[in-house]
Amino acid sequence: MQTELSVGFLPLVDACLPILALEHGFAEAEGLSLRLVKDMSWATVLDRLLYGHTDAAHLVAPLAIAATLGRGRPAQPLSVPFVLGLNGNAITMRSDLAHRVSQPGKLGDPATVGAALKAVVEAERRHGRTLRFGVVHRFSSHNYMLRYWLAGCGIMPDRDVEITTVAPPFCADALESGEVDAICVGEPWNSVAVERGVGEIVLATAQIWRRGVEKVLAFRESVMEQRRADTEALVRALRKAGEHFVDPANHDANAEILARPEYLDGNAGLIRRAIADQLLLARGGEVLKYPDFMFQHREAANFPWVSQAEWLYSQMVRWDGTGFDADEASRAAHVFRPDVYRSALLGTSDPLPGASSKVEGSLAGPTSVSTQQGIITLENNSFFDGKVFDPTYLATYVADQAKA
Missing domain, CATH: 3.40.190.10 (Periplasmic binding protein-like II)
Structure with a gap:
């Protein structure tokens, strides 16, 4: 018997993994029946999630933190067990x-x-x-x-x-x-x-940030804990979808799926360009190849690094002018749940990092990192200005930004 999970999304290429998990049967193989709910704004995606109209959502990463901290509305804790993609x-x-x-x-x-x-x-x-x-x-x-x-x-x-x-x-x-x-x-x-x-x-x-966190899979924390087995099954299905998505042999077929009216309702050619890291910068110009423009699957791309959540919190504080708060910072960091990701994939062929946090912006080239299982080599994750973010010194980083 299949267990239903409803997932909200916006018509963007980086909604690809839940869509492909449904279309290619990866969710079904994990005992899940996915019901995808399309919206036109992030505000509506979030409303559906918070009011229980969906079980999970394709969401911009900082919005999961903002909802947890009660920015602009009553606080409701969200959890992110999976990153859907970087940049794009x-x-x-x-x-x-x-x-x-x-x-x-x-x-x-x-x-x-x-x-x-x-x-x-x-x-x-x-x-x-x-x-x-x-x-x-x-x-x-x-x-x-x-x-x-x-x-x-x-x-x-x-x-x-x-x-x-x-x-x-x-x-x-x-x-x-x-x-x-x-x-x-x-x-x-x-x-x-x-x-x-x-x-x-x-x-x-x-x-601007070579490996910047972008969209995430978000649950209400209570729902994720109540449906922990279903959550972990979805994580495994999404990893399989990511493996399929990054294979060039599948680009044409996946672009056609994403272009359907019920998903992006768009031009398959434009979608395929994004999948293949190709950009047409100006009408009538040449198509440019920009490697890793959109990043899924490799280098633990789907792993919810706590340091990524902490960097987003640092920017929230910087631009909202609210001031650093250690308790808030701790709650923001807890939104990203590497423990759930690890639990879902332990014992599979998927590599798992040995740490749950890292120094963001510190790598200029390929670097092997310690792992819990498998082999992981991380590549360039630099910020454009050459600065680094060490989450150990989060409060100092926030204070230094305020002086800039």
């Missing part, structure tokens, strides 16, 4: 703005693009105009990585530029209408803007 987002600007800050047809260096953007921001402000950036949610990695990059280039968010919220399916529309000058969004919505000729891709978020 891009910054797309109006074509005229893109040409002022980068070389057409090429992804620019983040520091160089940032310096050029700073000059444009200052020039626009002298004429009484403030540039506006669209992100998919206040509590999103898009928002925090964009802010981290802007601030690192001397552009202060909320003072020098405005940042507003636009749901992913409407990002290209917001750019076309002039509501925003740039968007930071996941695929395929950057490519939709490019194909419509309303914008050009300037940077990938993987250039």
